[in-house]
Amino acid sequence: MKESVFKNMPIIQAKNLGKSYPFYKKEKGFGGAVKSFFARKTELAHAVKDISFSIEEGEVVGFLGPNGAGKTTTLKMLSGITTPSKGEARVLGFEPGKREYAYQRQFSIVMGQKNQLFQDLPPIETFAFNKDIYGIPEKEYQETLAELIEILGVEEILYRQARKLSLGQRMKCELIAALLHRPKILFLDEPTIGLDVVAQKNIRDFLKKYNQEHKTTIMLTSHYMEDIRELCERVIVISEGRLIYDGGIDKLIADYAPYKFIKVTFNQDGAKKETVALYGEVVEYNQYRVVLQVPRKKARQVAADILNGELPVDDIFLDEEDIDAVIREIFNKNEII
Amino acid sequence: MKKYFTAITIYWQRALTYRFSIVAYRIGEVTETLVLILLWTAIYEGQELIRGFTLEEMVTYVLMGTLFSVATRNFGTGLIAREIKDGILSTLLVKPINYLAYDFFRGLGRRTFVSGFSVLSQLIVMLFFLDTLILNLDFKTNALILVMLILTLLIESLLSYLLGLIAFWTDEVDGIFETFGRIRQFFAGGYFPLSLLPLTFLQISFALPFAYSFFVPAQLYLGKMDFATGVKGLGVQVIWIFILYAIIQFVWKRGLRRYEGIGI
Numbered sequence: 001m002k003e004s005v006f007k008n009m010p011i012i013q014a015k016n017l018g019k020s021y022p023f024y025k026k027e028k029g030f031g032g033a034v035k036s037f038f039a040r041k042t043e044l045a046h047a048v049k050d051i052s053f054s055i056e057e058g059e060v061v062g063f064l065g066p067n068g069a070g071k072t073t074t075l076k077m078l079s080g081i082t083t084p085s086k087g088e089a090r091v092l093g094f095e096p097g098k099r100e101y102a103y104q105r106q107f108s109i110v111m112g113q114k115n116q117l118f119q120d121l122p123p124i125e126t127f128a129f130n131k132d133i134y135g136i137p138e139k140e141y142q143e144t145l146a147e148l149i150e151i152l153g154v155e156e157i158l159y160r161q162a163r164k165l166s167l168g169q170r171m172k173c174e175l176i177a178a179l180l181h182r183p184k185i186l187f188l189d190e191p192t193i194g195l196d197v198v199a200q201k202n203i204r205d206f207l208k209k210y211n212q213e214h215k216t217t218i219m220l221t222s223h224y225m226e227d228i229r230e231l232c233e234r235v236i237v238i239s240e241g242r243l244i245y246d247g248g249i250d251k252l253i254a255d256y257a258p259y260k261f262i263k264v265t266f267n268q269d270g271a272k273k274e275t276v277a278l279y280g281e282v283v284e285y286n287q288y289r290v291v292l293q294v295p296r297k298k299a300r301q302v303a304a305d306i307l308n309g310e311l312p313v314d315d316i317f318l319d320e321e322d323i324d325a326v327i328r329e330i331f332n333k334n335e336i337i
Numbered sequence: 338m339k340k341y342f343t344a345i346t347i348y349w350q351r352a353l354t355y356r357f358s359i360v361a362y363r364i365g366e367v368t369e370t371l372v373l374i375l376l377w378t379a380i381y382e383g384q385e386l387i388r389g390f391t392l393e394e395m396v397t398y399v400l401m402g403t404l405f406s407v408a409t410r411n412f413g414t415g416l417i418a419r420e421i422k423d424g425i426l427s428t429l430l431v432k433p434i435n436y437l438a439y440d441f442f443r444g445l446g447r448r449t450f451v452s453g454f455s456v457l458s459q460l461i462v463m464l465f466f467l468d469t470l471i472l473n474l475d476f477k478t479n480a481l482i483l484v485m486l487i488l489t490l491l492i493e494s495l496l497s498y499l500l501g502l503i504a505f506w507t508d509e510v511d512g513i514f515e516t517f518g519r520i521r522q523f524f525a526g527g528y529f530p531l532s533l534l535p536l537t538f539l540q541i542s543f544a545l546p547f548a549y550s551f552f553v554p555a556q557l558y559l560g561k562m563d564f565a566t567g568v569k570g571l572g573v574q575v576i577w578i579f580i581l582y583a584i585i586q587f588v589w590k591r592g593l594r595r596y597e598g599i600g601i
Contacts, residue, residue: 081427082597097597101433109431116428118347120354129347132340133434161354 010054011185011217012078016087018241019048019073047073049241050087057184058215060207062222062232062249066331070241071221072111075187078219079109092184105134108178112190115170116177117162123173124158127180134181141180148176152206168199175206188220192227204230225327239331256330257321260299262292264306267314279306340434341442348446359451363458366407370462373399388533394559397471398530400463402555406527407455409486409550411493413444417501418510426596437498437585444494473558481567482554488574489550495581496546502585505592526552532561543570546577 024040027033048070055061063071076082077089080096080103089096094103117126131141149155152172157165165173171191178186191207192200204227211218211231222228228235228249235252237245245252262280270287279302280294294302303318321329352359374396381392390398417440420426429436463470473479500517504510522528524547531539531552542548553570556562 076427079431081430099430104431104433107431109428111427114424114428116425118351120351121347125347125350129340129343130432132343133432135340135433 011057011092012053012055012219013090014054014074014078014087015052015089017048017051017074017077017084017089018046018086019070019077019082020044020046020085046241048077048084048238051238051241051243052087053236053243053246055217055219057217058211059234060211060218060220060232062220062228062235063238064221064228064235064327065238069238071238072189074238075109075189075219075221079107079187080104081109105181106183107185107187108181108183109187110171110174110178110189110191112171112188112193115162115174117170117173119161119163121162122159123154123162123165123176126162126173126177130177130180136181140182144180144182145176148179151209152176152202166199168195168202171195171199171203172206175203179210182214183216185217185219188218188222190221190223192222192224200224200226207231237327237330244330253320253326257326258296258329259293259321260296261319261321262294262299262303262306263289263317263319264292264311264313265289265315266312268312271311275311341438344439344443345446345449348443349449352447352450359454362451363454366403366455367458367462370399370403370459373403374466388530389561390530393469393471394561395530396466396469397559398555400459400466400470401558402526402551404456404459404463405482405486405489405554406525406551407459408452409489409493410452410455411444411448411490411497412451413440413447413494413497414501414510414514416447417498418504418514421501421504421592421596422508437589440498441494444497471559473560477564478557478560478567481564481571482557485549485554485557485567485571485574488571488578489546492546492574492577492581493550495578495585499581499585499588502588502592505588505595521547524548525550526555530556532556544573546574546581549574 021044022042023045024042027035047068051070051074063074065071073082077084078091078096080099083097092103092106094100096103117123118129127145130136131138136144149158152175154169154172154176157169157173162170162173175191188207192203195203207218207220208231210216218231220227220231233248235245235247235249236243237252245256261283264276266288271290273282273285276282276285276290276292280292282290283293284291292302299318303316307313307316377392377395377399381387381395385391387395420429426436429439500514501510503513524531524542524545526542526548531542531548542552549570553562553567557564557567
């Protein structure tokens with residue numbers, strides 16, 4: 001592995017990045033359509049308002065946010081598909097919007113809903129074309145291809161028309177096409193969208209393994225929390241075009257989950273609902289098992305109280321709120337920051 | 338450079354997956370040629386000469402002109418429009434490749450079989466009109482026509498690319514393409530020889546790039562246009578290549594700014 005120049009410097013940097021799109025407003029109904037045919041009102045939509053972050057080489061960063069939060073737009077700015085309307089992006093020392101070949105040879109972007117594979121041809125043809133586009137030496141190409149084919153287990157579909165592949169197979173091939181030139185940075189926009197659970201897991205496992213072996217910097221957006229939880233130690237959360245959280249997943253939960261869950265099992269005759277309700281909000285109840293939701297700060301005390309009380313406790317367990325719920329929580333109240 | 342040649346071979350392969358369509362389209366083309374010949378034969382009933390054309394000359398005009406036109410045509414417009422509309426362009430923009438050059442070379446690959454089949458089917462039609470068809474084997478004239486057709490090929494590539502770029506501004510491009518196609522066909526002399534019209538039309542069409550795909554080479558072939566005028570035509574074509582290239586550069590930059598802006 002070559003010594004990187006970016007050892008002491010962030011590989012990706014975004015400073016006060018912003019992007020506004022003009023769009024046309026159309027009034028309701030046919031009358032509105034006629035009106036807007038003659039005089040259209042242009043307005044600005046601020047897809048990304050002000051986002052700053054920096055990412056070090058080898059990091060895998062999850063990019064979270066509800067639909068329309070500006071995730072895809074940010075990835076587009078970092079890959080040079082669109083240019084920022086304010087602020088600055090620096091990736092590998094380049095300004096992505098300039099689309100310099102020297103930069104383009106060092107990264108890849110995979111968009112779950114846009115194919116780079118030639119649909120009428122087998123994937124191997126797209127791979128061979130990318131070899132020439134990126135000027136990959138024959139030997140390196142063969143090695144990389146063999147390695148990727150093996151980890152992803154796609155030998156038998158390489159010569160099948162891309163159009164006829166399943167969504168999961170197609171995504172695997174999209175990943176191969178994106179990784180042939182051994183990019184230093186990989187941007188993934190919803191790489192598992194529409195895939196079934198097994199296919200999702202395959203892609204996830206692959207990305208994990210690939211990152212461990214090649215130290216590729218990965219930035220990914222996903223709707224599936226499982227992707228983020230499995231792959232990323234760090235998450236950046238954006239909402240309505242602004243960054244609202246940047247840090248570890250664990251801390252995200254600690255900071256934003258207002259509740260903990262106390263799971264108690266009872267022996268003997270169990271416990272009455274009225275009795276357990278005294279300790280906190282009952283989320284699940286049967287005679288022998290109860291889940292209580294309690295404010296995070298009080299959780300320890302409540303657990304101690306339950307143990308010291310008169311309930312026939314067999315086992316007690318303090319659990320964190322589910323990360324999906326945490327994220328939902330964050331997005332529901334927008335007063336944060 | 339190698340990547341652009343690979344684009345040719347990729348599109349060869351792609352064309353082969355559309356074998357049936359390629360043959361099917363040719364049936365329509367051949368029918369059109371036959372209808373035109375039928376029409377002229379009916380018009381010439383009882384007449385020797387129409388505006389200086391004998392029936393033999395008119396049939397030759399239709400057959401040779403169509404041959405020239407199908408050999409140089411380019412249908413790349415729709416492909417570009419689709420790539421822009423569907424955002425496929427994004428996957429190309431992030432790669433170290435030039436889109437215009439890529440489109441030109443894949444166009445060569447894309448058209449090899451289509452044009453090949455078109456030329457073949459027109460040649461077959463000609464076999465049935467050997468009695469009527471006028472043969473011109475003058476080397477100088479034919480060489481001039483060949484150079485003219487090579488320039489036409491380039492112009493058609495640029496034109497189809499430029500038209501495709503309209504998709505940057507509107508999703509509804511089919512109407513524009515269709516209308517443009519018909520206007521071009523008229524000024525190319527594809528419906529009937531432009532010399533049947535008042536001189537003004539002829540002068541306008543000389544200044545436009547379209548007549549060099551049909552009317553001008555067909556007239557040269559028939560000896561109805563002198564060599565010097567043909568050479569002048571080459572000059573007009575070269576000027577058009579520069580003009581189109583400049584317009585493309587301008588439109589591409591503006592379009593891309595919009596593409597980036599809208600974030601298709």
